[in-house]
Amino acid sequence: MDRIEKKSTQKSLLVFTEIESLNKGENLINEYEEFLSLVKSSEVEVLDSLKFKQRTPVTSTFISSGKLESIKDLPMLGKVDLIIINHQLSASQNRNLEKYLNKRVIDKTELILDIFASRATSHIGKLQVELAQLNHLSTRLIRGWTHLERQKGGIGLRGPGETQLETDRRLISKRIKRLNYRLSKAHKQREINRYSRKKSxxxxxxxxxxxxxxxxxxxxxxxxxxxxxxxxxxxxxxxxxxxxxxxxxxxxxxxxxxxxxxxxxxxxxxxxxxxxxxxxxxxxxxxxxxxxxxxxxxxxxxxxxxxxxxxxxxxxxxxxxxxxxxxxxxxxxxxxxxxxxxxxxxxxxxxxxxxxxxxxxxxxFNGTFKGWVSIENNLGNIRSLLFDMGCVQEEKISPTGKMLANIKIGNDELKQFIDVKGFELCNDKDILSESVN
Ligand SMILES: Nc1nc2c(ncn2[C@@H]2O[C@H](COP(=O)(O)OP(=O)(O)OP(=O)(O)O)[C@@H](O)[C@H]2O)c(=O)[nH]1
Ligand SMILES: [Mg+2]
Structure with a gap:
C-alpha cells in the first residue's frame, strides 16, 4: 500500500473536530495534542491546522457543511496535498470529503496504519501491518485506487473483462490470503518458542x-x-x-x-x-x-x-x-x-x-525469601540451578567446608529445594561470621 509520502512532498492540513456527543466523559483532555503527536510521528509536513467544535457528526461528510465551506475557502488550500482528520471516517464520508474538497483525505485509522507501517521492522510485524492496511483498503476500494496496478506491473495483470474495481478486489483478496498463510506459519514458530518457555x-x-x-x-x-x-x-x-x-x-x-x-x-x-x-x-x-x-x-x-x-x-x-x-x-x-x-x-x-x-x-512466587542457605558439596546441581535462576547474591565457604549462599528467591521456588537432604536454611550468625568468601 502507498505510504503517506514524506516531508518533501506531502504538505498537510490538519482538521481537528471535537464532537461533543461522542464518548461523553471519555474524551481526552489533551486529545488535540495527541492528534498532533500522531501526525508528528508520521512525519508529514503540516502547513496549517484547524480546530472545530461540533455537536454531532454529519452522516454524509462527518464535518458540517459550514465548516467544510470555510476549509474550501482557505487561500492556502491550493498548496495542500493531504487533509488529515482526527476521527475514524466511514468509506462514504471519506469519499464525499475528497470529492467536495478535491484533495486526498485520510482519517485517524489510516494515519495510525501509516505510522505502524513506518515502524514495523520484524518479519511478523511487517506482515501484520500489511494485512491491516489491506483489510482497511478493501473497505474503501470503491474509491478507485490505482496503486495496486502500479505495484504489480499494471495492465497486463488484469483478467479479461474485469473492471478496475474487480481487479483490485481480486488482487487484494489474493494478497490477504497469502499474508494470512505466512502469518500463521510465523506464529507456529512462536508457539514452539512459547512451549519451550513453559518447559523451562x-x-x-x-x-x-x-x-x-x-x-x-x-x-x-x-x-x-x-x-x-x-x-x-x-x-x-x-x-x-x-x-x-x-x-x-x-x-x-x-x-x-x-x-x-x-x-x-x-x-x-x-x-x-x-x-x-x-x-x-x-x-x-x-x-x-x-x-x-x-x-x-x-x-x-x-x-x-x-x-x-x-x-x-x-x-x-x-x-x-x-x-x-x-x-x-x-x-x-x-x-x-x-x-x-x-x-x-x-x-x-x-x-x-x-x-x-x-x-x-x-x-x-508467593513472596520472597531472603537469606543464607547451606548446601552440601554433593549438591552441585542445585548450586548451579540457583545461579542459573539468578538468585545467588553472595557465596561463602563455611568452617566445615560447606557452601553457603545468600539468596533471594520466591517462596514457591524455594519449596523445591527445602526437602532436599543437604540443603538447609542457615541462620547461625557464628557460622556466617567464621565463613570465608
Ligand atoms: N521524566 C520521565 N520520562 C520518562 C520516564 N519513563 C519514560 N520516560 C520518557 O517517556 C518517553 C516514552 O518512553 P518509552 O519507554 O518509549 O514509552 P513506551 O510506553 O515504550 O512507548 P511506545 O513504545 O511508544 O508505546 C521517552 O521519551 C522516555 O524517555 C520517567 O520515569 N520519567
Ligand atoms: Mg515502547
Whole structure:
C-alpha cells in the first residue's frame, strides 16, 4: 500500500473536530495534542491546522457543511496535498470529503496504519501491518485506487473483462490470503518458542499500557536491554522478550509490547491479535501508566477496555504508575493513599524498583525469601540451578567446608529445594561470621 509520502512532498492540513456527543466523559483532555503527536510521528509536513467544535457528526461528510465551506475557502488550500482528520471516517464520508474538497483525505485509522507501517521492522510485524492496511483498503476500494496496478506491473495483470474495481478486489483478496498463510506459519514458530518457555519453567511478565507510558524504559532497566525508548507514539511495535537480570526474582522473562491508543483501528487489533494473544500466556501484566499525563485515568480505562476485548482481564495485573519525577510529591502521596496496591516509580530515574520487584514476587512466587542457605558439596546441581535462576547474591565457604549462599528467591521456588537432604536454611550468625568468601 502507498505510504503517506514524506516531508518533501506531502504538505498537510490538519482538521481537528471535537464532537461533543461522542464518548461523553471519555474524551481526552489533551486529545488535540495527541492528534498532533500522531501526525508528528508520521512525519508529514503540516502547513496549517484547524480546530472545530461540533455537536454531532454529519452522516454524509462527518464535518458540517459550514465548516467544510470555510476549509474550501482557505487561500492556502491550493498548496495542500493531504487533509488529515482526527476521527475514524466511514468509506462514504471519506469519499464525499475528497470529492467536495478535491484533495486526498485520510482519517485517524489510516494515519495510525501509516505510522505502524513506518515502524514495523520484524518479519511478523511487517506482515501484520500489511494485512491491516489491506483489510482497511478493501473497505474503501470503491474509491478507485490505482496503486495496486502500479505495484504489480499494471495492465497486463488484469483478467479479461474485469473492471478496475474487480481487479483490485481480486488482487487484494489474493494478497490477504497469502499474508494470512505466512502469518500463521510465523506464529507456529512462536508457539514452539512459547512451549519451550513453559518447559523451562520461566514465568512471563508482560508490560502493557498506553503508548508513550514508559514501558520500554522500564523494560530496559529490568532486563538491562537497550531497546529504543522515545518520546514518540508507537516507538515499540514488535514485542521483545528478555530474561530478568536481577537476583531478586529468579526465572522470569519480561516482555515489552506495542502500546495502545484510544480508537485503535479494529483492523490493527485484528491483525495483531496473534501477537497480542501471546499475552494470554503471561503469568502477570505490568500495566504501565504515565501519571504525569492529565489524561492518565481515561487512558488507563481505555487500555483495560482493550485488554478486556482481548480476554486478558483474568491475568493478575500490577498497576505501575510511572514518571513520578514529573509530578509533585504531594500528588503522589495522595495517589498512594488512595491506591495501596499500586506501585509508584520513575523508570527513567530509578534503577532498583524494590516495591515493584517484591510485588512481582508476591504474585508469582508467593513472596520472597531472603537469606543464607547451606548446601552440601554433593549438591552441585542445585548450586548451579540457583545461579542459573539468578538468585545467588553472595557465596561463602563455611568452617566445615560447606557452601553457603545468600539468596533471594520466591517462596514457591524455594519449596523445591527445602526437602532436599543437604540443603538447609542457615541462620547461625557464628557460622556466617567464621565463613570465608
Ligand atoms: N521524566 C520521565 N520520562 C520518562 C520516564 N519513563 C519514560 N520516560 C520518557 O517517556 C518517553 C516514552 O518512553 P518509552 O519507554 O518509549 O514509552 P513506551 O510506553 O515504550 O512507548 P511506545 O513504545 O511508544 O508505546 C521517552 O521519551 C522516555 O524517555 C520517567 O520515569 N520519567
Ligand atoms: Mg515502547
Amino acid at each position: 519453567r520461566n514465568k512471563l511478565v508482560a508490560l502493557v499500557g498506553y503508548t508513550n507510558a514508559g514501558k520500554t524504559t522500564l523494560f530496559n532497566k529490568l532486563t538491562e536491554s537497550i531497546q529504543v525508548a522515545e518520546d514518540k507514539l508507537f516507538a515499540t511495535l514488535d514485542s521483545v522478550t528478555r530474561k530478568n537480570k536481577k537476583p531478586e526474582h529468579g526465572p522470569i522473562l519480561f516482555s515489552d509490547t506495542v502500546g495502545f491508543i484510544s480508537d485503535l483501528p479494529t483492523e490493527l487489533v485484528e491483525s495483531f491479535k496473534a501477537t497480542l494473544d501471546e499475552l494470554n500466556s503471561a503469568d502477570l501484566l505490568l500495566h504501565v501508566v504515565d501519571v504525569s499525563d492529565l489524561d492518565h485515568r481515561i487512558k488507563f480505562n481505555k487500555v483495560n477496555k482493550i485488554l478486556d476485548d482481548l480476554s486478558l482481564t483474568d491475568i493478575p495485573q500490577i498497576i505501575v504508575n510511572n514518571k513520578c519525577d514529573l509530578v509533585t510529591d504531594h500528588k503522589i502521596q495522595a495517589l498512594r493513599k488512595r491506591n495501596h496496591d499500586q506501585v509508584f516509580i520513575s523508570a527513567e530515574k530509578e534503577s532498583e524498583f524494590n516495591d515493584l520487584r517484591s510485588n512481582i514476587n508476591e504474585i508469582l
